[in-house]
Amino acid sequence: MYDKMYGACLQGIDGTIVDVEVDISNGLPHFQIVGLPDSSVKESTERVRSALKNSGAAFPMERITINLAPADVRKEGASFDLAIAVGILCASGQLQLPGLDRCLTIGELSLDGRLRPVRGVLSMVDAAKRRGMTNVLLPSANVEEATLIEGMRIAGIDSITQLLARKDNPLFDGIPVSRGLQNERMPSNVEDVDTEDFVDVCGQFQAKRALTIAAAGLHNLIFIGPPGSGKTMLIRRLPSILPVLSDDESLEVTKIYSAAGLIPDRSKLIRRRPFRNPHHTVSMGGLVGAGSYPKPGEVSLAHRGVLFLDELPEFPRSVLEVLRQPIEDRRVTIGRAKAVITFPTHFMLAASMNPCPCGYWGFPTLTASCTCTPMKVRQYRSKISGPLLDRIDLHVEVPRIDFDSMKQTSGNAASRDLRQSVLQALNRQSARYAGTPIRFNGELNGRMLREHCRLPPEGEKLLSESFEALGLSVRAHDRILKIARTIADLDDSDGIGTSHLAEALQYRCLDRSL
Ligand SMILES: Nc1ncnc2c1ncn2[C@@H]1O[C@H](COP(=O)(O)OP(=O)(O)O)[C@@H](O)[C@H]1O
Ligand SMILES: [Mg+2]
Numbered sequence: 121m122y123d124k125m126y127g128a129c130l131q132g133i134d135g136t137i138v139d140v141e142v143d144i145s146n147g148l149p150h151f152q153i154v155g156l157p158d159s160s161v162k163e164s165t166e167r168v169r170s171a172l173k174n175s176g177a178a179f180p181m182e183r184i185t186i187n188l189a190p191a192d193v194r195k196e197g198a199s200f201d202l203a204i205a206v207g208i209l210c211a212s213g214q215l216q217l218p219g220l221d222r223c224l225t226i227g228e229l230s231l232d233g234r235l236r237p238v239r240g241v242l243s244m245v246d247a248a249k250r251r252g253m254t255n256v257l258l259p260s261a262n263v264e265e266a267t268l269i270e271g272m273r274i275a276g277i278d279s280i281t282q283l284l285a286r287k288d289n290p291l292f293d294g295i296p297v298s299r300g301l302q303n304e305r306m307p308s309n310v311e312d313v314d315t316e317d318f319v320d321v322c323g324q325f326q327a328k329r330a331l332t333i334a335a336a337g338l339h340n341l342i343f344i345g346p347p348g349s350g351k352t353m354l355i356r357r358l359p360s361i362l363p364v365l366s367d368d369e370s371l372e373v374t375k376i377y378s379a380a381g382l383i384p385d386r387s388k389l390i391r392r393r394p395f396r397n398p399h400h401t402v403s404m405g406g407l408v409g410a411g412s413y414p415k416p417g418e419v420s421l422a423h424r425g426v427l428f429l430d431e432l433p434e435f436p437r438s439v440l441e442v443l444r445q446p447i448e449d450r451r452v453t454i455g456r457a458k459a460v461i462t463f464p465t466h467f468m469l470a471a472s473m474n475p476c477p478c479g480y481w482g483f484p485t486l487t488a489s490c491t492c493t494p495m496k497v498r499q500y501r502s503k504i505s506g507p508l509l510d511r512i513d514l515h516v517e518v519p520r521i522d523f524d525s526m527k528q529t530s531g532n533a534a535s536r537d538l539r540q541s542v543l544q545a546l547n548r549q550s551a552r553y554a555g556t557p558i559r560f561n562g563e564l565n566g567r568m569l570r571e572h573c574r575l576p577p578e579g580e581k582l583l584s585e586s587f588e589a590l591g592l593s594v595r596a597h598d599r600i601l602k603i604a605r606t607i608a609d610l611d612d613s614d615g616i617g618t619s620h621l622a623e624a625l626q627y628r629c630l631d632r633s634l
Contacts, residue, residue, distance in 0.1 A: 125223075127224070137248060143185045198236075218291070239379060259278070268389055319534040341469070341513065350521070362425070
């Protein structure tokens with residue numbers, strides 16, 4: 121007796137449909153799974169055996185062979201349990217449910233036959249849709265997440281007993297087709313912000329301006345300044361001015377969190393840009409993704425959002441060096457014995473650092489000044505290598521504010537106002553890049569960069585002079601142009617003017633001092 125079901129597994133953050141073939145033939149009782157299963161899949165035999173027995177079904181005392189195809193895809197996780205169990209029930213004639221053929225079946229079983237939710241459902245259901253399937257059977261706890269994919273009929277069950285009780289009632293009758301994203305009210309913006317507001321930050325106009333530019337064009341940024349100047353405080357307020365995710369971005373981000381098993385609310389797509397703030401003791405694996413079947417690391421969890429590395433020089437140099445590929449290629453490829461996996465890593469890097477180990481180099485106060493030797497200062501700074509710094513668009517000095525500005529609380533720009541200008545600049549970018557894969561100025565490259573960042577003649581002259589005077593690299597040159605483009609967008613200007621370029625040049629202070 122033979123039956124075939126469809127299961128799914130994750131490869132990176134994408135789902136892959138796996139055929140689950142069940143064959144029951146005469147012979148000594150034996151239960152085995154073939155087709156490159158991982159040990160977690162092999163353990164399925166024990167769970168399925170107990171679950172069926174404890175649900176009142178008969179476990180066939182014959183030779184049962186499960187084949188997972190295609191055989192060249194490594195299968196991992198407990199998500200095949202349900203497909204295997206239902207396959208056995210069908211092949212042994214204990215279950216006949218119309219609608220089970222061409223149905224994606226996923227779910228982990230507990231020994232008593234109840235179903236546990238699995239991670240990565242969003243990607244798996246999406247894969248089923250792309251294969252032309254319309255029916256999905258999964259644990260009730262995963263239903264809401266699955267309905268985020270449009271055009272599917274999704275049946276949720278709690279246990280095998282519940283499935284057996286349906287006898288031969290059609291499983292999918294009366295289940296409406298999911299409406300996907302239309303179900304959701306797309307927020308025009310994050311008005312319901314619960315994050316901290318820029319209104320609490322006194323003074324620091326240049327730092328706020330730099331954060332506005334960074335948010336508008338999704339540019340990488342680094343703050344440098346003495347301890348207590350408010351660097352951490354400022355960057356923590358960045359989420360309050362970021363634009364919400366577009367529909368496509370939202371789906372991408374939610375898939376990553378689903379694959380990592382970190383979805384905050386299963387019934388909703390993630391709409392706000394992620395803000396990740398790993399501590400400097402983070403391991404290389406934690407940062408880029410780890411495991412024999414790698415799960416997304418911090419750089420992927422920050423996809424389409426912000427990766428905040430506070431006190432950058434405190435991170436081990438080796439950890440900082442691995443950031444270069446994700447920043448440049450916007451994805452990270454992790455090779456393991458069992459799988460090679462690529463995760464998207466399109467984030468905006470926000471970092472902070474002190475100017476030297478004691479923190480006062482270049483920013484002396486009346487009572488404290490730098491006690492570090494030039495050698496120590498150089499050592500400290502060399503941790504952040506030139507190539508990494510080159511990839512950061514905005515370098516901004518954040519001095520400590522004086523007493524008067526601290527007392528002056530009126531006139532502090534609020535997040536609401538800053539966000540307004542960010543959105544205005546975003547609208548300009550959307551119009552300009554319509555029909556291209558690009559959304560933000562920070563993504564401009566090569567030909568598109570030259571096309572969209574033309575300078576007036578005086579601008580060219582200013583740039584060439586600064587290029588020589590500051591000893592800028594080619595990469596820094598491109599970054600200055602991108603920043604100038606965003607500044608012009610914030611100014612609601614079609615072309616880049618000399619004043620925009622002049623402001624952009626201010627944000628390369630570390631090129632000079634390092
Ligand atoms: N511009 C400012 N406006 C209001 N409070 C500030 C400002 N700068 C610093 N502070 C206060 O100082 C504290 C320390 O700031 P923090 O962001 O931790 O500094 P840093 O990260 O630069 O060492 C903040 O929590 C805040 O209370
Ligand atoms: Mg700090």
